[in-house]
Every structure is written in structure tokens, then in C-alpha cells.
Amino acid sequence: MRAVRMTAPGVLEQVEVPTPTPGPGEVLVRVGAVGACHSDLHILDAPPGAFPTPITLGHEIAGTVDTLGDGVTGWSAGERVAVYGIIGCGTCRGCLRGLENQCRTVPLGGIGLSRDGGLAEHVVVPASRLLPVGDLTVTQAAPLTDAGLTPYHAIELARPALRPGTSAVVIGIGGLGHMAVQILAATTAVRIIAVDSNVAALDLATRVGAHHVVPAGPDTVDRIRELVGPAPDGADVVIDCVGVDATLATARGVVATGGRLLLVGLGGGTMPVRPVADEPPTVPLETSVVVPFWGTRAELQEVIALGRAGLLTADVQTFPLDRAPEAYDLLRAGEIHGRAVIVP
Secondary structure (H helix, E strand, O other): OEEEEEEEOOEEEEEEOOOOOOOOOEEEEEEEEEEEOHHHHHHHHOOOOOOOOOEEOOOEEEEEEEEEOOOOOOOOOOOEEEEOOEOOOOOOHHHHOOOHHHOOOOOOOEEOOOEOOOOEOEEEEEHHHEEEOOOOOHHHHHHHHHHHHHHHHHHHHOHHHOOOOOEEEEEOOOOOHHHHHHHHHHHOOOEEEEEEOOHHHHHHHHHOOOOEEEEOOOOHHHHHHHHHOOOOOOEEEEEEOOOOHHHHHHHHHHEEEEEEEEEOOOOOOOOOOOOOOOOOOOOOOOOEEEOOOOOOHHHHHHHHHHHHOOOOOOOEEEEEHHHHHHHHHHHHOOOOOOEEEEEO
């Protein structure tokens, strides 16, 4: 079968590999669609030894059941499924509570991270990683498994602060950010403020539910402050889907005292935090700073339900499998709006 693999650090190429065979408790999935994620770029850019090579990338996967391994029940060939990418140890405190994204035994890993992923015609996954998607198309279902799940999980962590009439700021209206806007619009009654440097991204934010859009620039904090009021008031929740120094500075510059900062983007920026009553403060007093990671299987089921209800729709740009390297180049250049989806 065809597969797009990282054959060496930083090297992504299409190769021919044998079609895998599912073992006990596993399912062979015919891949229908795979989302291209910025996390894949971090894998490609990681130093030698950080991730196994060769490895088939792709952790946002949807497709159809092909073959069942021994002992697998409850699934039928041809059934449309989404793949939950995290594989925890199953026995630590986090996993036993259903929080496999907080596994205390297995470091960052899973399908497309520490074992072969979905940038191929088929992928083998544990049957426990599958969720039914019903009538959702695979190109819509695939982005829900990360681009939808990660902001949903972040929003769930901040749910107590998302009271009717409060304000939430979403910074970066890309693959995750345009999903975050929709999730806020569908599940809360907050005022949604979207921030991006790209006019097309801001237009997308408006189309999917943002009440206000603010261009990123030198006066971003001032323009947001005109909407949320001066300190110590401000935005009750800020979701930074970029994570570079500039966006982190914006995030802490507009969050309210007692607010929530959710650092979703993996841009490598730094946020200073000093436990003193500075003026202005590095971070306002009583403010929580959280770095969410992916989400739980239960949350993915809820994300899929939003998608099936028509309340969460990925803005996708599709590429055939042989153009996957091009899709990642465009993603790196910031030329993908919404989510790039590879269709084998």
C-alpha cells in the first residue's frame, strides 16, 4: 500500500509498504481522510531520536472498518469511524479515570506519534480507539479528532468561567481556532472575540460565529480592551491557538483578574509568571494558566455529536495522498486556512 512516512528526521516521502494485519484486539481501518496538524511539523522538526523512524505520520484519522482482529466484536466491515489517537498505559491514575491525555506512564505518544498513523491507505489501531461517526463524511470527521477535540477539551477546562454575558478571546483562527469559535458559539452564551493577522482568517471567524474580530498587530491589546474594559476587568477566558511570544503577550494583556488562560498552540513562546502584585502584573491575580493536551474519548464522542448536529463544521482544503508533503509545506508557510485534509 502507499504511505507517507518520515523516513529520517525532517524527511517526508511517499513509499510502498505492506498492508498491515490487525492483531488480537485490533482493527484494520481503510483510511478515508487524515488532517494535517502543526504537531506533525513539530515531529518532523524534532531532533534525531525524539520520534521513531521510519514512521507513518497522521493522527487525525477517519475511515471505514476493513478487517477485525481476533477477539474484536461490535464493529462491522464498512462502518464509518473516527480514530482517537492517544494510547495511554491503561493502568495509571489518569487512564483509570478516563483521562488518557494525562497518562502518567506513557510519554507523548499514540497513533501517528509513536506508532504508524493514518497517512496511508490503511492503518491498524486498537479497537478501543474507534468511535462511530454515523452519517458524517470522513473529511469532516477526521479534523474533529484533534482540531475539534483539543479546543473542546480546553473549553471544558474553562467551562465554569464561561458564564452568559462574559467574554472569550480566541487567538489564531487556523485549524483549531476556527473550531474553538464554533464550539463557544454552540455551547455557551459568551461574547466571542477572534484575533488573527490574516484577513481571510478573520472573515472565517465571522462566518463561524465570532461577534468581533481584531487584527493582530501593535494595538491588538488596546483594541480588545475597548471591547472587554480596562484592567482588572477583561476577558474571562483567552484561548491562544498559536503560542508564540507575541500572542502570549496579547493573552496575558487582556485576561481579567481571576480569568483563565488556555495555551493550546505549540509555538514555543514563553509567558513570564511572577507571584507578586506587579503593576502591570505578569499575569493578573487569581488567573489560571493551563496547557491543555488533546482530550478524552468521552469528549471526542461529544465533539462528534456536535458535528453530526451541524453545529461544528471543519473548513477543509483537501489534498490527495501524493501531495501530502506539499500540504505540509503550505501549512508551514501559513497558507492553509481552516484544516488541510489528506484523502488517500
